[in-house]
Amino acid sequence: MTDLTEKMIGKKDGSIGWLIFNNPTQHNALSHEMRLTTLDILDDFERDDDIRVIVLRGAGEKSFISGADISQFDGYANDADRQRDMSTVSARLAERYEHLRKPTIAMIQGFCLGAGVGTALSVDLRIASEKAQFGIPAGRLGVAYPLRSVRRLVEIIGSGNATEMLYTAKRYSAAEALSMGLVNKVVPHDELEASVRDLAATIADNAPLTIYASKVAIREAMKSDADRNNGLIDSVIAACFSSEDHAEGRKAFAEKRKPVFKGK
Incomplete structure (x- = not known):
């Protein structure tokens, strides 16, 4: 286990890198320092060839991320x-999530609010407990949700659902989140954990x-x-066809x- 700060934990377990938001007394509210440490943990996972999948989760049973740490907003x-x-x-951090080479999964238990929704939207797949709750309470705090997060929200759940979430600041059940496409x-x-582990293992084998x-x-x-980078698309496709893994497959x-793939 790599314990980089008491409120963030990077844990390596076989092919899975666990990124754990470890602030349960504040329902894993996301602070500025936690964001900085998250960058370090993601960089470490990206460099490690043994890590095939990155899973994000909150410590404890009550929250994934309950939002930004609003105690840091004083004087902001x-x-x-x-x-x-x-x-x-x-x-x-948003850019880092977007350009990670490795697949990412959000394991969502309990509260997933504000910055928690933004974080979940930043990764590839979202698996939720039936007890999870979702919402963007920006309208009740007098703050604005970042454009990058709004764009991703619209991409995932459509403009109508995004408008309702942002305008009403209401909370949604896991079933409602599934119906609008917010979670997979x-x-x-x-x-929950067993399901996420099974999914991660399936992806890691590919x-x-x-x-x-x-x-x-x-x-x-x-x-x-x-804006599309067709050259990049062509290059990653070519890399697959010329790889040792293609021959192994x-x-x-x-x-x-x-097959036993090596990522080469």
Whole structure:
């Protein structure tokens, strides 16, 4: 286990890197310092070839992330330097999530509010406990949700659902979140971790270069024709076809056995 700060934990368990928001006394409210440490943990996971999948979760049973740590908002409105610093780090973290080469899963138990929704939207897949609750309470705090997060919200649940979430600041059940497409799957609370582990293991068994090519293609498909990086798409596809893993996949198929991929 890599314990980089008491409120953030990076844990390596076989092919899974667990990114744990460890602030349960505040329902895992996300502070500025936690965001900075998250960047370090993600960089460590990205460098480690043994880590094939990254899973985000909150410590304890009550929350994934209950939102930003609003105790840090005191004086924020009148401190331009502090605003700039916090906004810069938040943007860096959002960018880091977006460009991770490795697949990411949010394991959502309990409260997933505000910055928690933003964090969950930043990753590839979202699996929720039946007890999870979702919402964006910005309208009740007098703050604005960042454009990057709004754009991602609209991409995932559509403009109508996004408008309702932002305008009403209401909370939604796990079933409601599933119906609007905010999460990929809802499972019984006691089965959440096992379900996420099974999903992560399934993904980890597949070819890493193919997973990365899929991540790139999905991200670029959401862009306009003018902004799309077709050269990058072509390069990751070519890398798959010329890889050792492609040869291993063909050989394993012919031999009727499970392939062993190395990400090369």
